[in-house]
Amino acid sequence: MAVLSPSATARRDDVDAGPARRTVRRRRRAHGPLWWIGYLLLVAWTVITLLPFVSMFLLSFHSTPDIYAHPLGFTGSWRLDNYVSAWVGAAGGAPIAVYLLNSFLVAVIALAIGVTFGTLAGYGLARVGARLGTAVSRVFVLALSIPLVVTLIPIFKLLGSLVLLNSVVGIALVYAAFMTPTVGLIMRSVFGAVPAELLEAARLDGCNELTALWRIILPVVRGGLVSVSLLGLIFVWGEVQFAVVLLSRPQVKTLAVGLLSFQGQFVSDQGAFYAGLVIATAPVVILFVIFQRSITKGVTLGAFR
Amino acid sequence: MFPVLCLIPGLVLVAVFVAYPVLESVHVSFGSWDGVGAVVFRGVQNYVRLVSDGVFGSSLVTSLEFFLLVTAFTVAIAVLLANAISRGVPGGGFFRVVWFLPVIVPTTVSGVFWASAFQPTTGIVNTLLGAVGLGSAHAWLAEGSTVLYCVAFAAIWTQAGYAMLLLLGAMETIPPEVHEAAELDGVGPVARLFRITLPIILPMLGTVTVLMAVFSFNAFGIVYAMTQGGPGNASAILPVLVYKESFLQQDYGYGSATAVVTCLVVGAIGIAVLRLFRRQAMEA
Numbered sequence: 001m002a003v004l005s006p007s008a009t010a011r012r013d014d015v016d017a018g019p020a021r022r023t024v025r026r027r028r029r030a031h032g033p034l035w036w037i038g039y040l041l042l043v044a045w046t047v048i049t050l051l052p053f054v055s056m057f058l059l060s061f062h063s064t065p066d067i068y069a070h071p072l073g074f075t076g077s078w079r080l081d082n083y084v085s086a087w088v089g090a091a092g093g094a095p096i097a098v099y100l101l102n103s104f105l106v107a108v109i110a111l112a113i114g115v116t117f118g119t120l121a122g123y124g125l126a127r128v129g130a131r132l133g134t135a136v137s138r139v140f141v142l143a144l145s146i147p148l149v150v151t152l153i154p155i156f157k158l159l160g161s162l163v164l165l166n167s168v169v170g171i172a173l174v175y176a177a178f179m180t181p182t183v184g185l186i187m188r189s190v191f192g193a194v195p196a197e198l199l200e201a202a203r204l205d206g207c208n209e210l211t212a213l214w215r216i217i218l219p220v221v222r223g224g225l226v227s228v229s230l231l232g233l234i235f236v237w238g239e240v241q242f243a244v245v246l247l248s249r250p251q252v253k254t255l256a257v258g259l260l261s262f263q264g265q266f267v268s269d270q271g272a273f274y275a276g277l278v279i280a281t282a283p284v285v286i287l288f289v290i291f292q293r294s295i296t297k298g299v300t301l302g303a304f305r
Numbered sequence: 306m307f308p309v310l311c312l313i314p315g316l317v318l319v320a321v322f323v324a325y326p327v328l329e330s331v332h333v334s335f336g337s338w339d340g341v342g343a344v345v346f347r348g349v350q351n352y353v354r355l356v357s358d359g360v361f362g363s364s365l366v367t368s369l370e371f372f373l374l375v376t377a378f379t380v381a382i383a384v385l386l387a388n389a390i391s392r393g394v395p396g397g398g399f400f401r402v403v404w405f406l407p408v409i410v411p412t413t414v415s416g417v418f419w420a421s422a423f424q425p426t427t428g429i430v431n432t433l434l435g436a437v438g439l440g441s442a443h444a445w446l447a448e449g450s451t452v453l454y455c456v457a458f459a460a461i462w463t464q465a466g467y468a469m470l471l472l473l474g475a476m477e478t479i480p481p482e483v484h485e486a487a488e489l490d491g492v493g494p495v496a497r498l499f500r501i502t503l504p505i506i507l508p509m510l511g512t513v514t515v516l517m518a519v520f521s522f523n524a525f526g527i528v529y530a531m532t533q534g535g536p537g538n539a540s541a542i543l544p545v546l547v548y549k550e551s552f553l554q555q556d557y558g559y560g561s562a563t564a565v566v567t568c569l570v571v572g573a574i575g576i577a578v579l580r581l582f583r584r585q586a587m588e589a
Contacts, residue, residue: 049407052422056414071427071432072429121314124311125312139319147522147571148544149548149567150565150567151323151330153326154329158325174322177319210307260529263417280413285406300471
């Protein structure tokens with residue numbers, strides 16, 4: 001995980017950066033001491049940013065005594081069996097494979113519902129009249145800015161009465177609901193950029209609007225769908241507050257909260273603990289490195305509505 | 306007609322899992338509920354109790370301190386990072402990817418990592434400090450006086466990349482000619498940041514500041530993973546307190562009242578920040 005190779009994506013990035021970046025680039029001149037101090041600070045922040053990734057990765061290959069003796073992780077004997085111990089899990093908790101599977105299931109269900117409903121809403125927002133569009137957008141923005149904690153107890157109560165506590169489906173519904181406003185707002189700007197003529201053309205061909213949306217518009221906005229799905233996945237993968245409350249049985253915990261019990265169970269096996277952290281982080285980091293551009297695009301679109 | 310129908314499923318989902326819970330929270334906050342059965346109405350009793358509750362008071366102060374630290378540093382760092390990339394520093398494309406990485410890491414991973422990094426003797430922070438002769442025995446997370454700074458640091462670490470990306474998006478809309486003209490007039494880089502870049506991106510700066518403020522009040526994950534609010538309640542920001550009151554002490558009515566007040570505090574701060582930026586924008 002520490003061996004990211006962003007250079008390839010970075011280069012692609014520069015080509016697409018538009019005239020703004022290129023014109024700035026063109027100038028070459030001597031830099032003063034102030035510039036170098038500033039640049040050193042950027043490098044320092046980069047080191048701080050990368051430290052946990054590198055450190056987790058290195059420590060995950062060492063034994064506990066080695067970790068205590070060399071917390072930097074560059075020295076000591078190297079071993080792979082930490083990953084085996086982490087994968088199998090410790091007494092009193094579920095194996096990490098179970099947490100991974102739960103996170104995966106929750107993500108699939110939450111994304112299926114949240115992205116579908118959110119995309120439909122985004123299409124609606126882009127096509128309805130200005131007044132209704134603004135009103136519904138306001139509702140979505142409001143829903144986004146509410147501190148999660150205020151919904152915690154009622155959602156616990158609600159899922160309890162629906163017998164959906166400690167259930168993958170229950171928490172996925174909650175995540176889908178909290179994903180919908182973001183997806184809706186991002187997809188609104190994505191649909192807004194699709195020319196209305198495209199839809200008209202589809203109608204002339206005798207499609208009804210739903211078929212037109214499905215067959216003609218959705219393929220055009222595929223990039224946007226990838227962006228929102230990835231953003232949703234990152235949210236689901238890391239969410240803690242609902243997961244702590246709604247999932248208390250080890251067998252149903254998602255990775256994000258499973259790791260917390262993991263921490264307790266592996267106090268005496270630090271290497272396995274770090275291996276667990278690597279296993280939890282690797283999927284999202286790999287996805288990010290592959291889809292870096294659509295993720296960052298989604299983030300920017302979401303804030304620009 | 307079809308576009309209006311499209312709005313319905315999403316709105317229903319939001320109504321059931323966001324709007325209804327907010328209203329229900331207010332309802333529960335006026336009563337007592339122990340996790341089963343019906344809510345017993347108790348009037349404003351929970352709110353009266355909040356006013357004289359020292360734990361709530363100190364948690365409110367902790368939250369405000371945490372919010373100020375995290376928001377101020379996140380926005381300041383993000384402005385500098387975004388400015389560097391948009392001014393075309395060498396390696397900008399690389400920095401952009403790396404600086405965003407912490408955002409995608411699950412908060413529990415960042416939380417437990419930084420918690421172990423701040424451990425006395427075995428943590429990486431003390432090891433590095435020890436190497437430069439600054440001592441290696443600091444019990445960062447066990448001391449009430451330092452714990453909040455450590456948690457705030459971890460929160461800044463997780464959020465800065467997000468703010469950076471949004472600000473960068475706004476900065477890239479500034480035509481390069483603006484900067485070139487100013488440079489020809491002999492305006493230095495620092496003056497250009499404060500007199501050209503920041504005034505132009507002021508609306509986005511406002512949005513980002515509000516977002517970071519809301520995030521800092523939502524930072525349950527990082528605090529819970531690092532300290533669970535401890536030692537004592539030294540790092541218990543309001544959401545952590547709500548969790549403890551409700552789900553550990555089964556005092557859901559009181560927890561709800563705390564949550565409602567949290568929501569009002571966040572709302573007030575959000576509106577205040579937006580007002581502040583709007584006024585600035587009008588003066589500029």
